[in-house]
Amino acid sequence: MTDQRKARPKPPQLSLPKWELAKECACCEAVDTTKAIKVDSLMRIHGQEISYTADKYQCAECEHTFQSPEQATKSVKAARVVYQLEHSLLSSAEIIVARNEHNWSQLKLASMAGVGIASVKRWESGKAIQTKDSDKKLRAAFAKAVSSATYKEERYEMKPSTLGWGKVQFAPPKFVQEAFSTPPQRNSTYGITDECLIPG
Numbered sequence: 001m002t003d004q005r006k007a008r009p010k011p012p013q014l015s016l017p018k019w020e021l022a023k024e025c026a027c028c029e030a031v032d033t034t035k036a037i038k039v040d041s042l043m044r045i046h047g048q049e050i051s052y053t054a055d056k057y058q059c060a061e062c063e064h065t066f067q068s069p070e071q072a073t074k075s076v077k078a079a080r081v082v083y084q085l086e087h088s089l090l091s092s093a094e095i096i097v098a099r100n101e102h103n104w105s106q107l108k109l110a111s112m113a114g115v116g117i118a119s120v121k122r123w124e125s126g127k128a129i130q131t132k133d134s135d136k137k138l139r140a141a142f143a144k145a146v147s148s149a150t151y152k153e154e155r156y157e158m159k160p161s162t163l164g165w166g167k168v169q170f171a172p173p174k175f176v177q178e179a180f181s182t183p184p185q186r187n188s189t190y191g192i193t194d195e196c197l198i199p200g
Contacts, residue, residue, distance in 0.1 A: 019069055021057065030061040039065065043079040045129070050086075052079045077126040089135045092126045098142050099124075112141040 024031050034057050041054040054075040058065045067075065077092075084091050090098075099109050106124070110117040114137055122128035130138065 021068070025059040025062060025064060026066070027064040028059060028062040030059060033060040034058065035060060037065075041075065041079075043076070045079060045083045048083070050079045050082050052082045054078065080126060080129050084129060087132070089130060089132070090138055092124050095120075095138065096124050098138075102142070102145050109138075109141065112145070113137040114141075 021034060025033060037056055037058045039054050039056050041052060043050050043052065052075070054067070055071045056065045056067050057071075081091050083089075095109075099106070104112070106120045107117050110120045113120075113134075115134055119128070119130070119134070123130050123134075
């Protein structure tokens with residue numbers, strides 16, 4: 001019986017030559033006339049024409065323009081950022097910053113938002129744009145984490161109880177942690193004896 005789980009051979013790795021700016025223009029063959037410029041460009045994303053600024057090279061003689069692979073990649077990402085701004089979607093940078101503020105891994109964010117980790121990786125790298133529904137899920141995950149990590153300062157009043165420690169009906173997490181970290185004292189910081197905490 002053959003083992004179907006046997007690892008498949010890896011595809012051969014192609015080593016492409018490093019891109020270098022040619023000294024001669026590909027159109028007019030003029031030498032050392034190429035310069036870096038910024039050009040207003042258009043790109044169609046989800047059926048919509050997006051206007052953005054792209055970095056390109058141009059020949060000063062024949063005005064032929066072209067892009068390096070790195071410039072082409074940056075252009076796509078720049079157009080996607082403009083699209084996200086126009087549609088009020090979180091940008092790649094905003095997703096990364098929000099995730100780091102919560103100390104989440106990409107897997108944690110995917111779990112909290114109910115999306116695939118592959119999608120999170122594509123969104124953060126700028127290789128894809130999230131849908132409005134996915135954007136709502138991301139925002140809901142970040143908002144939920146913030147609301148659970150913060151709390152309001154409340155007034156408390158002590159009322160008699162015969163339940164020993166009593167039952168804490170309402171208290172922020174930090175209050176509970178500090179108050180119950182040591183045995184109850186009659187003259188403790190939080191005045192916890194055999195009484196019950198309720199909102200004032």
